[in-house]
Amino acid sequence: MKMVLLELLNKVHFTFDDIKNLLSFRSKEDIDMLRDFAYQVMKQNVGETVYLRGLIEFSNICINDCYYCGIRKSNHKVKRYTLDKEEIYEAAKWCAEQGFGSLVLQSGERNDEQFIDFVEDIIIKIKLSTKSEKLPSGLGITLCVGEQTKETYQRFFNAGAHRYLLRIETSSPVLFKKIHPDFQLYERRMEALKNLKEIGFQVGTGIMIGIPGQTIDDLANDILFFKKMDIDMLGMGPYIIHSDTPMNVYYQEYTERKREIYELALKVIAVTRIVLKDVNIASTTALQAMYPMGREAGLMFGANVIMPMLTPTHVRNDYQLYNGKPCIDEFTSDCFECVQQRIESTGRKVGKDEYGDSRHYFNNRHLNEYGYLLSPE
Ligand code: SAM
Secondary structure (H helix, E strand, O other), rough: HHHHHHHOOOOOOOHHHHHHHHHHHOOOHHHHHHHHHHHHHHHHHOOOEEEEEEEEEEEEEOOOOOOOOOOOOOOOOOOOOEHHHHHHHHHHHHHHOOOEEEEEEEEEEOOOHEEEEEEEEHHHHHHHOOOOOOOOOEEEEEOOOOOHHHHHHHHHHHHHOOOOEOOOOOOHHHHHHHHHHOOOOOOOHHHHHHHHHOOEEEEEEEEEEEOOOOOHHHHHHHHHHHHHHOOOEEEEEEOOOOOOHHHHHHHHHHHHHHHHHHHHHHHHHHHHHHHHOOOOEEEEEEEEHHHOOOOHHHHOOOOOOOOEEEHHHHHHOOOOOOOOEEEEEEOOOOOOOHHHHHHOOOOOOOOOOOOOOOOHHHHHOOOOHHHHHHOEE
16 A cells, blocks of 8 residues: 555646545555655655744735625724834834745735835845845845735836745635625636736635645645646645634534644645645745634644734734634734744754745746846856
8 A cells, every 4th residue: 555655646647636635645654745745745845944934924904805804895894904104114114033034925915006105115125134244136026915006016026026836725616705705806816826927926826725626626726726827935834714704604513623624734735745746835824813722733844934923013913814824812922042943843944044945937937036047057
């Protein structure tokens, strides 16, 4: 049996059935083997260093109404906020001084001119104000502010953001429709991902794992979708229920399946690493929300990025995408030493003052870390 599994793991090209088989590993022995294999693939293709992106959730105002999300526009219990620019700069400067190297600017979705100007401004200012000997181009900036027009994406790119996260949530148009209102279109998200790639961003996408009605076939198709779309970075985490959303009707099912969803999320990380090899994969906060050591577990299953929470504490409570978000009551941010200790406890090194860009992006386009074209081999 072990030989059959090893043969499967060692394939170079993975079919839909191969991926489905890998995701179906169930016994502890098989899952341990999957984890160890994914770890080796990670080590060979992107190394063992864990890269950090400080996460600043700068606004929870959102025009979208995703049925699963705690900050959806119809959740009137949420106290809405947008951080002052000064507060964002402070958090960004702290991030750079600590040695994080990069940050993620995340918010609810808005596409009005005032918002676009605001985001463009903060990118420019953060890039300028965080330049140092260690970071000659300033902090690396990953944006996560949803679907925008190609022109807007271009403005953000020109301002200095060079990575963008936009999850497809599920690559199944049918399932996508079930968890979003009619005005949120699968096709528009696909278009947005293509535009981001054309502009030259390192493009990240991802899915929620354990969405009610999602099958192993869906997840296998998601992994093939990442491959087909030539994705550079992935953020995948368990779907976690939020009690003030329309999907709270699944509470019982969610509670019964919690452990299974958590394990499935780890398996999806491992199989994605094995199939895609040189991409960056984040071990998400949602894993930690399910189990306190969930982020560390994600690292063991092949993830190589962590996004420590740097959102100022006075608004953390108002950015709850799901129940049980960790770190809400902590009065300090995830400081570099604490994160470093947690990561080193898994035997990994931390990339201090490094961008930790996606190897896949450079492997594919023959560019170096500063975006210059390398001569073809
Ligand atoms: N508005 C931006 C966007 O849609 O890309 C960024 C913010 S959005 C809240 C970030 C991500 O949170 C979503 O892509 C989604 O996958 C995740 N999320 C929202 N609700 C969730 C839930 N209940 N469980 C797990 N992840 C959730």
